[in-house]
Amino acid sequence: MTGKLGKCMTLDRFLAQCQKKHPQASGELTRVLMQLSTVAKIIASYARRAALLGIKGLTGKTNVQGEAVEKLDRLSNDAFIEAFEYVDIVGAIVSEEMKAPMLLHSGNGQKKYVVLVDPLDGSSNLEVDCVTGSIFSIRNFGSARQEDILHEGAQQVGAGYIMYGTSILFVYSVGDGVHSFVLDEEIGEFVLDHENIHMPDRGKIISSNFGNRLRWAEPARVFADSLIRDSDHAYSLRYSGALVADLHQILHHGGIYFYPEDDRRPAGKLRLLYECAPLAMIAEQAGGLASTGRMRVMEICPDSIHQRIPFAIGSKYEITEYEKAYARESTT
Ligand code: AHG
Ligand code: MN
């Protein structure tokens, strides 16, 4: 049974307490977050039991991005869709695994939010029982038309991620700091782990796919080389293949994750709406930054729902240095 000194601050209790500070709040965002936390438990149980249930491996299909779809990508996507069938205030869902936004509750006038998801982040890790995650973004709903969804990240009303690792974590922000919860499997509830996480202003983690180093855009290469050469401040490389897990370490220890544009992917790899923008909100709410190298991620106005961008996220010091490397390139 959970209970540091007998206290058990579950996610729903924490949200109720936060809601009291905002008497005008309707509780609708709380309902969305609680559904997301239920999805977290469902996907966690799939991930834990994937080998036993025979749900590892590929479906044989490719998604709209041309990437191979894992069975767990499909099941996780279905878990998110199902959740919002029970929340009539969610009007549409956008997902990495679906070509177009899916309209929900078409006959209902109550629609308030659109939820954008990467249902399973780092899904290829699952094949070998390594860590995976989910990422979500909550925005105001206009309609399920793309033009009503394509707004800058600064307009998100909430964002977060779920990590399926040694513990199951639910990390979110609705603009009042970043809070993390750990699943207590004995009582089936997410319990407060860290309130108001603050990312160190400078860290020791560098996280990127160095196998691509020779293909990276020049400023990313220059930045990485100069960081590693800093003899007064040693960096450690950590790269898991799941952005959620890499960011989670950086949230606590500081440092930088970057996936820059390269000669095979001139626009970068990661998707703006359901990977980069929500994690950028988390980073900024924790005192960090997120950038393409040339601009703040939260200010990018998307041109399509599956748009990719070059992406760097982490502590103030490292992201500022990363941007300086890009600025130097444009002046030479
Ligand atoms: P997804 O599984 O949702 O497609 O995301 C994978 C992403 C990200 O989580 C990870 O950091 C990166 O792709 C890994 O890419 P490389 O294997 O190219 O390094
Ligand atoms: Mn992903």
Ligand code: MN
């Ligand atoms: Mn994914």
